[in-house]
Amino acid sequence: MKHLLLAIGAAVLMAGCSSAVKLDSVPVEDKAGTTISQEGAEGLGRAVGKGGVTSVDLDKSAQQAAILAGPRIVYFDYDSFVIKHEFQSIIETHARYIKADKGRKVAIEGHTDERGGREYNLALGQKRAEAVRSALGLLGVVDSQVEAVSFGKEKPAAQGTDEDAMAKNRRAEISYR
């Protein structure tokens, strides 16, 4: 229901700007790596009474910054959605982080290599994203905090047609919003 309202709201907004066809002016931010300001924003949002004190623990924010700056990409084999053992620790690290902050929204963005059709690859990327979302769910992350989306083959991490480049493109990125 909430999404429907959002969708309607967005549709109304879109309908309102009939001539605004160009989207170049709408920057798309990658919010990974903006921990410090996120922390700050959260601090401000808290109900703090007069004379109250909000505790800022540099150790804790440094730790979180380290998580966000650390590995957040899970790589997959060709035509596979199986999360390999070597990526389990990345998923566990992020699961702990997401669970510790119930206000955090995270998108899992699935990607494929360049072989095959755009729409079918979009569906394959979706399967990878959903595999990571399920793995997070098994570790106790609430579904409502995580959205699995796909970019298919539209956003390769590496250019090139060799296996090396393609292996870098078959991935799911944990992206904080």
Place this chain on the structure above:
Amino acid sequence: MKTGLTNVFLNFLRELALFCTFATLTVPVLAQFRVEVSGVGLTQLPIAVSAFRGEDGASQKIAAIVQADLERSGQFRGVDTAGAALDEVTRPDMAVWRQRGADSLALGSVTRLVDGRYDVRFRLWDVVRGQDLGGQSYAVIQADLRLAAHRIADFIYEKLTGDKGAFSTRIAYVTKVAQRYQLWVADADGENAQSAFTSPEPIISPAWSPNGSQLAYVSFESRKPVVYTHDVATGKRRLIANFRGSNSAPAWSPDGRTLAVTLSRDGGSQLYAIDAGGGEPRRLAQSSSIDTEPVYTPDGKSIYFVSDRGGAPQIYKMPSMGGNVERVTFAGSYNISPAISPDGRWLAYISRVSGAFKLHIMELASGAVNAITDTSADESPSFAPNSRLIVYATQQQGREALMTTTLDGKLKARLAGQNGNIREPDWAPFQKQ
């Protein structure tokens, strides 16, 4: 086979002779696109399209556009017209044109009117019978000179083949230059492209509405795939599907009232129908596999789609409101991107053959399948509204290109226009004139 080859050779000799005769006067009228002819036994009607009187003073070379259209259809071969100075009121000397090897002859003129518009007139002659096959005239503004040329090609095509021409229709496609994605609407020959939408994020899967006024597409502008419809004339956009997860693969029902889409909101990529005005999606099928790339049949009764329910992607068919699912493709382990011809006779799709992605065509009545390209990264086939050509994206020498092909694969043309990455073509329907 042998006779076919002999004919080709004889034709070649004849053309060589013609070439020698007119070599000094020959103008490369086909510079704007490249035609690749393959296979033997291709029967093409030889037609002479003489330069229109007065076209040197106009911004478009009408005769060259007409001839290029006709040749791209695979059904015509241009005959050299060098040295001819004729127009629609001339009664041509048929013997001369018969000698040049033409079966038909198009003559015309372009005249600037007092109000600034152009009066484009032409007449078509049957050279063999010495018969006037009729003509037309169009008063157009300068921007519509190409359109007038395409209409002339449509007239000639219909007169001589009996089928409706589709040269005056449009094609939508997407380009990517640096980090800039653009959705274009161009003439069916790739020329005269106009930008409909520009975004810093990918745009895929444009699909024309049945009345040719709107495009549905997938835009990643909000960092996820979302389906929009877009009125081409006004630029007005409407958000159709922005549900949790991915929203993609829009396909219009033939009555224009419904869009079939792929949504992952309930987990997995699954098929839904949504009112073209937006609203709550209705689920069309339920599977634990990928279901995507829906397309309606022209009668609106069925949907073809791609599913990996059998372990690998194949094309399936089901009633358009959902129901019993039938498998359509059986050969190969990767068959995707179905397109149904507007006459309902053909299914075009992409099949992976030894690691190469190739455009295939299936005759639906018999199930007979042909691979019709020599390229290895074909994508996104779409039929011309007269069902006689297919436009598709591919790669040539590592670069993206848009091509048209006849259904038998014998004649291909690379569409003119854009440099850089070009993909996702969709051929618009016939439009009311």
